[in-house]
Amino acid sequence: MIGSEDDFIAALRAIATEPGARGLSDDAAELKLSNTTLVVTHDTMVEGVHWLSAQDAADVAWKLVAVNLSDLAAKGATPVAILLGYMLADPDWNARFAVGLREAVDHFVVPLLGGDTVADPARSARAIGLTAIGRPSVVPSPARADARPGQALWVTGELGGALAGFEILSAGGSDPEATRAYRRPTPLLDDGKALAPLVGAMMDVSDGLLLDAQRMAQASGTTITIDSAAVPVVAALADRRDDAMRWGDDYQLLFTLPEGTPCPVPATRIGSVMARGNALLLVDGVPASQDRPLGYRHGD
């Protein structure tokens, strides 16, 4: 009997025994062929979970592309193709989705190669999936599992921008700039490529800094410690640092570097990797409070 999502994923892990699958605990998989290696990822977005029903479908299309390319960014890979699995909506929504998809394809210079469209007979919450394929700049590409004791923990950019934008949209607001981080995230492809040859572990912060850092510790067999005062947070959430660390959707890169290695991209050192202790994750020296969720568990 398979109960929760975690149980089901455990069942999938037992099937996905290929080394390149990385135990299904990474942002993307490696596909090793006789003469090349690719990085492949598939993320699905669901109405009401990953986007607000009232949102512009052009933003949904952009975000679907961006979150998948963000997984490639975390591997230091260059996107080479995307495939779309689209559930048809009403005509206006379809049209706006196509507009946003074109904008994303043009902006990120990644060809739409194929996919399919299906009817939605139940007029249910729609699910839309995308597969992205990339070529890694370094093989093996960075993994979550390669954080080592003594390395420094870094994060790009600022956290909380997506949360701030989500709250504005949820309250009926529409300020394009203040909501941009939630509506139109940017996968950090160039940063990922610059970091790939240098990092220990690397992943994107899709589900929340604390949850994703805990996953990195779990996969690496280490404990990660974070200095919360060092975590860069957007001005709008300056007094809600804990919220910003537990909310996802920012698509910043979280990575480790050997002590003393200069970071080649704009980023902030926020902690360290230690030998595995009793807790996977320490915040300011104590185990992270589990009174509130560490992040979003709706999808990896």
Add this chain to the structure above:
Amino acid sequence: MIGSEDDFIAALRAIATEPGARGLSDDAAELKLSNTTLVVTHDTMVEGVHWLSAQDAADVAWKLVAVNLSDLAAKGATPVAILLGYMLADPDWNARFAVGLREAVDHFVVPLLGGDTVADPARSARAIGLTAIGRPSVVPSPARADARPGQALWVTGELGGALAGFEILSAGGSDPEATRAYRRPTPLLDDGKALAPLVGAMMDVSDGLLLDAQRMAQASGTTITIDSAAVPVVAALADRRDDAMRWGDDYQLLFTLPEGTPCPVPATRIGSVMARGNALLLVDGVPASQDRPLGYRHGD
């Protein structure tokens, strides 16, 4: 304004300008890299459209893998990886899905490399997608667009098995053998590889022989003529030949060969390719009746 599915696909075609995308009018796309070529496809299945709600989830998992690998079969490609986009269901359904997925992965020897699982907050009709990646045995791999006047039209196996099985299941029956063709279709991977170096056009019959043949004619700029008496139909539908030709889900291979080329796999010659006339598709010498649908348009 984008109205129908056809309009939306036209909008996608305007985005998918890469030659390997083949105008989104093929079963799969070609991904050309500097040192290799892959074939990639993504098919989504929706509850109530592609499977009956009462069906065993193990059969749904098997079919999801099979229909995607069938697209690779039509390219003469060997599967190298699949990625799953899964919408969580109730625990029993998840468990049975995992059983069927393992059976398919073991049977077809294709590694599950990744994907993701998402919640279904609306308890809606579920959609489940799969991406399959393969290595073609011939480059360029066979396409729908390469039927040429003077070639013979062939189809593998028999048609109507899936329809016969669907009708039994819909009526509450459960005979495993009589419903197998619908529940557990087999992608013809070996046949596809044997045919790939010889064929003009090739595709799988996923949406109905007449509709798929018309699509081949459309993509190729030809007219295709079918001799209905020659079309091989399962015994259960011996007196319903027209139904068998308009129903999909059989995953036989439809292909053209130069006149006189011996066919290397078990298959039946059912027609010919001609220069484009007034109609795309002739059945027994007259334009195919459009009084009834030529096939299922729910997905390509």
